[in-house]
Amino acid sequence: MAEKGAEPTNRDIMILLQNVSGRIEVMEKKMGAIESIEKRMGTLEKDINKLWVAMEERVQKVDHRVTRLEDKVDGADIHAAQLSERMQQLEKERDTLRDNVSYLQSQSMRNNLIFTGVTEDNSTGNEPPEVTERKLRQHLQDAFKIAHEVVDTIRFERVHRSPGSPISGKVRNIVAKFTFFKERETVRKLWKELDGTLYRVFEQFPQEVIEKRRKLVPQMKEARRLGKRAYLAYDTLYIDGTAVKA
Known part of the structure; x- marks a missing residue:
């Protein structure tokens, strides 16, 4: 480089220009990189x-x-x-x-009653309906204490044993359809005559009604134990006049 106060030589100028040119090249490269970015x-x-x-x-x-x-x-x-x-x-x-x-x-x-315990003659197959009816009439005299002449006047539409094949040693129930409801009720109301015997009499109901009545029986017994008036009518329990459904 030239001394202070001296004129720069051509060499000094060339060096300076080279430096400037180098810086410009660096700047151009940076500018190119920036453009690429x-x-x-x-x-x-x-x-x-x-x-x-x-x-x-x-x-x-x-x-x-x-x-x-x-x-x-x-x-x-x-x-x-x-x-x-x-x-x-x-x-x-x-x-x-x-x-x-x-x-x-x-x-x-409605006019049906079921009688249990009446002997059945099934030694030769199904007991004929006329035999079953004859046995039932005799049963009404012996067990229900109904006079012979009254039993003879009772009219049935049909008397038969419960459905199913007879089984030796077992007695099927008798299902009796009374012609007149009044006569059915006369017989049913004598159920207390069967106390102390092996015989029973029941009203006949559809299976669904039987299930409902079965569920109400414990309540009926409990109510009676407490001294209340309780009874079943169809599928309803009445306790002191109040209806109870199953």
Whole structure:
């Protein structure tokens, strides 16, 4: 370099120009790198914009599907509620029909009584109905203490043994359908005559009514133990005039 106060030589000027040129080259390289980064950033920004647009479309599709599913769920809930209501209605109708059938069956059995313990002749197969009726009439005289001439006037529509094949050593019940309800009641009300014997007499009911009566029997016995007036009528228990359902 030139001394202080001296004019710079050509050599000094060349060195300075070289330094400046080197710095310019470095700056140009940095500027080129910056331009490259800017290009990459521009490309990245475009890719991000594309991705954002794709995500927006995807989100919109998902939102649409969610909305459809929510509508379907709401519709399913409404349909399920309607089905549940319909099922409840059908169950009520079924119960009503079942009660009606039981009532019709009980009406068809209204004049019937079941007698237990009456000897059965099944040595040669089923006991003929006329033999069963003859045995029943004799049973009404012997066990129920009904006069012979009164028994002879009682009219039956049908007298038969309980359904099923006869079994040796076992006695099937007798089912008697009285022609007149009044005569049936006359016989039924003499049930106390059977106390102390092996014989019993029962009204005949459909199986569903029998199940309901069976459930009410413990309550009836408890009420009677407490000194209350309790009795069963069809499928209802009455305790001191209050109806109790099974």
